[in-house]
Amino acid sequence: MRFKPSTIKDIALALNLSTSTVSRAMRDSYEISAETKKLVLDYAKKINYTANPIARSLKERRSYSIGIIVSEIANNFYSQVINGVESIAHNKNYQVVISQTHESAEREKMNVEYLSSRSVDGLLISLSSETNNIEYLKTLHNQGYPIVFFDRIPEDFDTFKVTSNNFKGAFDATEHLILNGHRRIAHLTNSKSLSITKERLAGYQGALKKHHIAYDENLVKFSEYGGMHMQEIDEAIDALFQQKFDAIFISGDKLSTGYLMYSKKKYPKLISKIAIAGFTNSNVVSIFSPSLTVVRQPAFEMGKVATDLLIQMIEAKRPITEYETITLETELIDEKDLKL
């Protein structure tokens, strides 16, 4: 017995009505009498009818769903963003389809192509570490396909973007380390190509400059795959430990935990002497050891804002031409306060 759900036709047949009447009744159209509506609705309920969203999509040329592309859902930051996305989307009756790139540009492209080929009405994207060519996204967007970028946004792409104040977050974190008496501050960060990498590096440099500390590029290590491969982090850290440094500012969730794990294992003697400040949205930082001062991004909020914008784009009567980039503030949480 194959699964065979009931259709509008079944209802029409049973009630001796036309499919159009049933359709209208289901959608509570004003042209249908109250009695007929009740009749249809009751029977629909009785036979457990639910409209076939596929058929509806085909007809209306939209799916009432949006896609979100992130590097990894296991990353707390992204799962929180997704919760924000869902909170808005479900309110407005959109389904959310999640897809992961695992920091691969190729998977990103495949996901975009699949999703945009009419599976979803618009796309929320945080770029992968590996991505450097987004021409295909531009083409898509120029054809009128709604795209909103968040977190890791491209520079020269005219659409809505939502991101954190990465400069300030990095600046504050670095300054926090400086104010605690540190002068040799290392920086472990993501792929050079990402917007967030550049902004956070600038924030780090800004704080150093303000406090008259010379920038030393030997203290800065990039991870091309954002720490997706543990080995990459390990090598960066090993390189850092060739230098002398008394504090480190880390630019990302995966990198922060990666640093903690590897340095704890490999450099157990040194680790307690090095102060740490890092971007992370982990909700268990209070049990991390060594402990760190964290820069926390408003992930849930970011998801909400981005989704609001995307749905606006999708539902806009006429194409939008004026876009803006929204910047949300980060929060610095001193490691001492984590224990309260």
Place this chain on the structure above:
Amino acid sequence: MRFKPSTIKDIALALNLSTSTVSRAMRDSYEISAETKKLVLDYAKKINYTANPIARSLKERRSYSIGIIVSEIANNFYSQVINGVESIAHNKNYQVVISQTHESAEREKMNVEYLSSRSVDGLLISLSSETNNIEYLKTLHNQGYPIVFFDRIPEDFDTFKVTSNNFKGAFDATEHLILNGHRRIAHLTNSKSLSITKERLAGYQGALKKHHIAYDENLVKFSEYGGMHMQEIDEAIDALFQQKFDAIFISGDKLSTGYLMYSKKKYPKLISKIAIAGFTNSNVVSIFSPSLTVVRQPAFEMGKVATDLLIQMIEAKRPITEYETITLETELIDEKDLKL
């Protein structure tokens, strides 16, 4: 300019062919000449044609996608399961749609109803803590809709199920604590209604019994929402600390980290005296403090196995009537080994 992707018709028109020829060429049908195929394929590529999956779904009455319902993607265990699911699904050309219950039975039902109404061809489900009525799932399954349960599985439901050896995982963890000299072992666990709760409780009791330790129900605390609400964990822990105990076995990711966080904050003096063993698939346990011995489930594997079974069900020529429950082994990792 609205987004208007090209269709099979555009190709047919441009090449002076019929839509069916184009369709056949695209699907590499044997009845089409090599030349025509090449013509079509080349043109399709040129105009960036991709088939409309919606139309295909409507026609074929299937979507080539499967749904997975979990309590929370932020939970490491589930995100690892999802990665396993995707690895198989993508191989077999299925899309994966993820949805979260946040431990709410109502959201679970809504998700199932939405997804099963032809958005996805089958469902992988790990039940929410709150769920106690799955009649609607039985109805669905009896109508021929493919469902595979994993992790938190129902008892009286005849379909494929994939789960860990929860009894043995719990038994080993508890025995580990006993062998380390502990006698008063508390147990913090999930909702009473879940299969995993019962099995792990039995494993805990089994180990106590083997070592002639009396079972004390005051040492066992349940969390109706699996620790979804922090307050719930806090209360359970406060209640436990009314008793005397020198070790604790914790039955779940969220509960394990919840215990660590709350007891560290609220009972900082006592915490180091209490040995901990807990189920968790966190990949950062090595930086947790206090540290704990962990029971790790083969999450990725579980996702793969469950997906394999589900796709078998979906693609089966005739309804399957013989189901089995597959049990995967857990792994006990001594806290001492985490530091290596």
Place this chain on the structure above:
DNA sequence: CTGAAAGCGCTAACAC
């Protein structure tokens, strides 16, 4: 207030 009919993009049985 309701029904008939067309059509969304695709596949496939049936011609030729």
Place this chain on the structure above:
DNA sequence: GTGTTAGCGCTTTCAG
């Protein structure tokens, strides 16, 4: 080897 046609389930003119 290719074209014609019907139909998947729904919405929506257009008629009445």
